[in-house]
Amino acid sequence: MKIDKNQLLRFTTAGSVDDGKSTLIGRLLYDSKSIFEDQLDAVEKTSKRKGHEKVDLALFTDGLKDEREQGITIDVAYRYFTTPKRKFIIADTPGHIQYTRNMVTGASTANVALILIDARKGVIEQTKRHSYIASLLQISHVIVCINKMDLVDYKEEVFDDIVHQYEDLSSKMMIKDVRYIPISALEGDNVVHRSENMKWYQNAPLLHTLETLHISSDNNMIDARFPVQTVLRPQSEEHRDYRGYAGRIASGIFRIGDAVKVLPSGFTSTIKSMNIQDTQLKEAFSEMSVAITLEDDIDISRGDMLVKINNSPQVTQDITAMLCWFNEESARPRAKYVLRHTTNSQKAIIKEILYKVDVNAIKRVENDKELKMNDISKVKIRTTAPLMVDEYMQNRNTGSFILVDEATNETVAAGMIM
Numbered sequence: 501m502k503i504d505k506n507q508l509l510r511f512t513t514a515g516s517v518d519d520g521k522s523t524l525i526g527r528l529l530y531d532s533k534s535i536f537e538d539q540l541d542a543v544e545k546t547s548k549r550k551g552h553e554k555v556d557l558a559l560f561t562d563g564l565k566d567e568r569e570q571g572i573t574i575d576v577a578y579r580y581f582t583t584p585k586r587k588f589i590i591a592d593t594p595g596h597i598q599y600t601r602n603m604v605t606g607a608s609t610a611n612v613a614l615i616l617i618d619a620r621k622g623v624i625e626q627t628k629r630h631s632y633i634a635s636l637l638q639i640s641h642v643i644v645c646i647n648k649m650d651l652v653d654y655k656e657e658v659f660d661d662i663v664h665q666y667e668d669l670s671s672k673m674m675i676k677d678v679r680y681i682p683i684s685a686l687e688g689d690n691v692v693h694r695s696e697n698m699k700w701y702q703n704a705p706l707l708h709t710l711e712t713l714h715i716s717s718d719n720n721m722i723d724a725r726f727p728v729q730t731v732l733r734p735q736s737e738e739h740r741d742y743r744g745y746a747g748r749i750a751s752g753i754f755r756i757g758d759a760v761k762v763l764p765s766g767f768t769s770t771i772k773s774m775n776i777q778d779t780q781l782k783e784a785f786s787e788m789s790v791a792i793t794l795e796d797d798i799d800i801s802r803g804d805m806l807v808k809i810n811n812s813p814q815v816t817q818d819i820t821a822m823l824c825w826f827n828e829e830s831a832r833p834r835a836k837y838v839l840r841h842t843t844n845s846q847k848a849i850i851k852e853i854l855y856k857v858d859v860n861a862i863k864r865v866e867n868d869k870e871l872k873m874n875d876i877s878k879v880k881i882r883t884t885a886p887l888m889v890d891e892y893m894q895n896r897n898t899g900s901f902i903l904v905d906e907a908t909n910e911t912v913a914a915g916m917i918m
Contacts, residue, residue, distance in 0.1 A: 509715060512591040512607040512639075514630035515616030520647045524616065524685035524706075525579060525592055531692035532707060534581035576606040585711040600859070600874035601826040603633055604914060608900070611715045612641040614706075619652045619682070623665040629859040631666075635673035636822060636876070636916065638893060640718045642670070642678045643709060650684040654697045672862070674893075681706050719786045720895045724752030724760075725813065725888075726806040727842035727898075732791055744775075744791040745800055750842060750897035752808070754792065755783040762798055763805045763888045764815050769796040803844035805888045813888045813898055820918045822857075822892075823850075823871070823879045827905070827912035831871035837912065839883055841901040846883040848903070854878040871913075878918070892916035 513521040529535050577592040591606030607613060613634040617627055634642055644666050652658045659682045670678050681690055682701055689695035690705040704712070729747035754760075758771045772793045774781040784790045792806065800806075807813065825831060831850055839848035856865040856877040871877055892899030903913040 511612035512610040516626035519616040520685040604824045613639045625860045656700045720751035725750040746791045748789045753785040769794040821915040823915045825871045837903040848883040852880040
């Protein structure tokens with residue numbers, strides 16, 4: 501199977517404190533020669549100053565002063581690197597429970613979740629929490645990196661036991677594709693290069709797995725959704741009568757001649773043309789930013805959505821969603837927030853908190869209805885005007901939203917529509 505070398509793969513890391521997330525990313529960057537010389541010099545000097553015998557690979561990602569001093573990850577650290585086979589964006593997310601919101605932020609756009617497990621400890625509470633969040637966010641691929649194999653003498657039976665533990669855990673969640681790799685991030689075993697210490701492991705090392713992972717089918721190519729971002733009216737001699745609708749295709753495929761419906765109005769028309777700048781297209785698909793013109797002159801504005809006539813999202817003011825609360829202040833009962841969904845913004849209230857989730861025990865908490873920072877809960881929300889939504893399981897782009905505090909303009913929560 502041929503992989504497009506320009507295809508971008510986003511992955512997030514998750515694991516308990518000191519499981520080696522930042523070290524693993526540092527090893528990936530270091531061994532794949534994706535680090536600039538000045539960065540390497542700076543990290544080498546810092547490592548020597550701290551009395552380390554080797555280069556402290558974790559310093560490549562721990563960008564905040566508090567992170568470097570405490571040796572932990574607090575904020576989401578994004579890193580970009582490329583190999584001859586693929587481009588990557590890494591989101592290094594915190595392991596602490598008090599930074600659950602940061603993990604949700606980093607994982608929200610990921611194709612792959614790397615979940616690190618300490619080979620000496622096996623599956624622990626943090627493993628359950630991070631796996632639940634990966635499942636909740638519908639991350640299609642999970643790679644379980646069983647790290648620190650050098651500290652258990654690279655024993656195959658230790659690896660097999662943890663694989664069985666995780667298989668038991670993942671069977672209770674909605675995770676489509678799980679792979680297991682025994683590694684030592686510190687020593688470099690099975691990260692970029694195959695390990696000579698674990699010849700019993702016959703599959704590919706981590707980087708090769710990431711380079712060859714098939715992610716094209718993860719995008720929803722069935723449900724055509726085009727949220728309109730802006731209306732283009734050039735008013736030039738060349739384009740005197742041009743009226744185009746610009747935006748990014750959230751999912752599906754649009755072709756010239758397709759019969760489409762405008763939501764929420766319900767008016768119908770046919771696609772006349774599609775273009776990216778001066779390039780005319782016959783078809784456009786998910787993640788492409790395009791301008792579309794229609795055969796009919798219809799009143800369309802930002803926040804409207806073009807869909808296929810026989811395949812529409814739900815148009816509703818009442819949504820049920822799983823909500824992760826980001827803000828330090830608890831949710832205010834019946835308070836008004838701005839709900840931002842695709843290109844649409846509407847005022848909204850949280851009508852009801854149905855239950856909260858104990859992400860460590862993976863169980864419902866029915867009697868606690870206060871939404872505090874890092875809480876995940878199932879809620880009912882009502883908006884002042886209709887939204888065009890799909891279930892998050894079906895469509896990550898049209899099934900997700902954020903809540904913004906009107907007064908402070910802070911993002912207070914992220915939601916996944918059910």
